[in-house]
Every structure is written in C-alpha cells, then in structure tokens.
Amino acid sequence: MNDTKSIGIFDSGYGGLTVFKSIADKLPGYNYIYMGDNARSPYGDHSYETVYQYTLECVEWLFAQGCPLVILACNTASAKALRSIQQKVLPLKYPDHRVLGVIRPTAEVIGNFTETNTIGVMGTRGTVNSESYPIEIRHFYPELEVIQQSCPLWVPLIENNEHIHPGADYFVQKYIDELLAKSPAIDTILLACTHYPLLMSKMAAILPEGFKLVAQGDIVANSLADYLKRHPEMEVRLGKERAKRFYTSGDEKVFDKNASIFFDETIVSSRLRW
Incomplete structure (x- = not known):
C-alpha cells in the first residue's frame, strides 16, 4: 500500500471543481489531484475521437501521478470517452485502476426529483448529441420523459467569468425558453x-x-462514498494525508484566479508537464 496515492479528478476546464468541492466536503480524509485541461477547453463541440484522445491523455497523466482511481468530473468526457476507456484501455493496460464518470450516478437518482415524470437536461452539444442521459436514465426510470437542450454559449461565458454580468442573462433566458417550449410538463x-x-x-x-x-456535485460525492464502501480493496490504496493538489494545462495564474470562484477557496496550481 502506498499512502501517497490520490483520487484523481479531471475536467476539461473549471467546471469539475464544483464536483471536487462536493467530494472534498463529503470525503475530506483523502488525497486528491485535480487536473484541468484548460489549454484545450471547452470539449463540448469536439468530435468523439478528439474528446476520447484528450480525455485518455489526461487520465493516463493522472495515473502516472499515482491516482489508481480517477473521476471524470466532466459530462462531455463521460459521454464520449468513459465507456471506451473502461472497456478497451483499462483491462489491457491498467487492470488495477478504475475510471468513473458523472452520468451514471446522476441517472440512478434523477427520477426522485420529478413529480410529472418529465425532466429537462441542459448540457453541451457533445453531451446532448451523445444521447447518453436519455439512454442511461431509461435503464433506471423507463417511465420518464427526458427532453434535452444544448447550451453552447454557457461554458464560454462561465470560463471567461462573464456569467456574473447582466449580458449573460439573455443567453440564460434563451436556452431555458427553448427547453420549456418543448414540453409544458x-x-x-x-x-x-x-x-x-x-x-x-x-x-x-x-x-x-x-x-x-439539480446539480451533480452532491450526487457524485454520495456515489463515490458508496463506491469506496463497496470496494475496500481500492479504499485502502488511497492516501489519507488530506492533501489537495491542482494542475492545469493552461496558464497557472489565470487558472488560480478563475478556479477559486468555482472551488470557493484560494487555489495555487502547477502547470502539468506531459
């Protein structure tokens, strides 16, 4: 057992920090490494092949840092890359490593929130076009109607810290109106x-x-806590020094400034080296 091993958390940019915050609050006793691929963000409009390649590179980088367990805290990466990594890469190259996503744990509980059995899903073009949520939700709640809406401008607005200004209101209203026009239920x-x-x-x-x-942070944190209880062989491999390290493929100073907004505490990151 190596007590320096960490839980890796990956996102194409800053958004995964909202999930990391919930995980760290729920499970504060572990070591964590967060990796944001900000130099190549956003992933939402990239092809399946590109998202898969970028995600695999980042996952393998986290493995190399000593992370036997990686959470894809990114819906686009979970939709376009997770299954291939789990089925094609891990068994051949990393049989003692695990990669988990955010779609399945969300699909497992989303039916508990609706009274009309009709939910809207708002995501990037990549997530929406993948049909991952309707497919996964259907496994657990076949009675639910799932109506999707892509919001291609939301991530750029947030990544550039423009979401706090009144100019963002138009685009928030626009995509909500488009979603609700599809069903009054x-x-x-x-x-x-x-x-x-x-x-x-x-x-x-x-x-x-x-x-x-419904945001995903607490859902994913609860799911991870349950996973570690069910897999003690993984849990004992994880370091317990409560260390948190942050890496970005982009500019560290820009990352630190913006990431602190998502994580709600001061962050000092390092530039990752491929």
Whole structure:
C-alpha cells in the first residue's frame, strides 16, 4: 500500500471543481489531484475521437501521478470517452485502476426529483448529441420523459467569468425558453454540465416557482462514498494525508484566479508537464 496515492479528478476546464468541492466536503480524509485541461477547453463541440484522445491523455497523466482511481468530473468526457476507456484501455493496460464518470450516478437518482415524470437536461452539444442521459436514465426510470437542450454559449461565458454580468442573462433566458417550449410538463432541470451550477441563481430567478434544479456535485460525492464502501480493496490504496493538489494545462495564474470562484477557496496550481 502506498499512502501517497490520490483520487484523481479531471475536467476539461473549471467546471469539475464544483464536483471536487462536493467530494472534498463529503470525503475530506483523502488525497486528491485535480487536473484541468484548460489549454484545450471547452470539449463540448469536439468530435468523439478528439474528446476520447484528450480525455485518455489526461487520465493516463493522472495515473502516472499515482491516482489508481480517477473521476471524470466532466459530462462531455463521460459521454464520449468513459465507456471506451473502461472497456478497451483499462483491462489491457491498467487492470488495477478504475475510471468513473458523472452520468451514471446522476441517472440512478434523477427520477426522485420529478413529480410529472418529465425532466429537462441542459448540457453541451457533445453531451446532448451523445444521447447518453436519455439512454442511461431509461435503464433506471423507463417511465420518464427526458427532453434535452444544448447550451453552447454557457461554458464560454462561465470560463471567461462573464456569467456574473447582466449580458449573460439573455443567453440564460434563451436556452431555458427553448427547453420549456418543448414540453409544458417539465418540472425538473438537470444541469448536465459541471460548469452550470454557477448559473443556478440566474436560472432560479427565471423559472416558475416550484421548479427543481439539480446539480451533480452532491450526487457524485454520495456515489463515490458508496463506491469506496463497496470496494475496500481500492479504499485502502488511497492516501489519507488530506492533501489537495491542482494542475492545469493552461496558464497557472489565470487558472488560480478563475478556479477559486468555482472551488470557493484560494487555489495555487502547477502547470502539468506531459
């Protein structure tokens, strides 16, 4: 057992920090390494092949840093790359490593939030076009109607810290209106991008009273806690020094400034070296 081993958390940019924050609050006793591929973000409009290649490179980098368990805290990466990595790469190259995503744990519980059995899913083009959420949700809640809406401008607005300004209101309203026009029965909206919790206050101000907005952070944190209970052979491999390290493929100073908004504490990152 190597007590320096960490849980790796990956996102194409900053959004995964909202999931990391929930995980660190739920499971504070472990070591963590966060890696943001900011130099190549956003992933939402890239092809399957490109997202898979970028995600695999980042996962293998985290493996090399001593992470036997990696969480893809990115819906686009989970939708376009996770299954291939789990089925084709891990058995051949890393049989004692595991990679988990954010889609399945969300699909397992989303039916608990709706009273009309109709939910809206708002995500990047890549996540929406993959049909990953309708497919996964159907496994657990075949009675649910899942209506999707891509929001291609939300991630760039958030990544550039423009979401806090009034100019972002138009695009928040635009995509909500487009979603709700597809069905009057929607009573729950799943934020299927880990960036989107930063828009929750704007969304809540627009939506009718009683609407449920579901972010993924606590869902993924609870799922990870359950996973570690069910897999003690992985849990004992993880270091318990409560260390948190942050890496970016982009500019460290820019990352630190923006990441602190997502993580709600001061961050000092390092530039990763491939």
